[in-house]
Amino acid sequence: MTAGAGRTLAAVSLLVSMALAGCWGGGAEVRNSNQATTVGQELIDLQRARDQGLLDEREYEKQRRRILRRRD
Helix, strand or coil: CCHHHHHHHHHHHHHHHHHHHHHHHCCCCCCCCCCCCCCCHHHHHHHHHCCCCCCCCHHHHHHHHHHHCCCC
């Protein structure tokens, strides 16, 4: 085997080893956070966005109605 082929084989072996280690690494803790917000909190957040100028009055009213309709 030539020196170039040996280096290529070593590089490929290293890459395959790294890829396989990533597949079986495990140990990562996964947390699923499903925090439901209340209608009141959504309305407060919406009002803050309007007060900060992020929403105009028309968009504020549209979103406010959507929030209230969703809870009916």
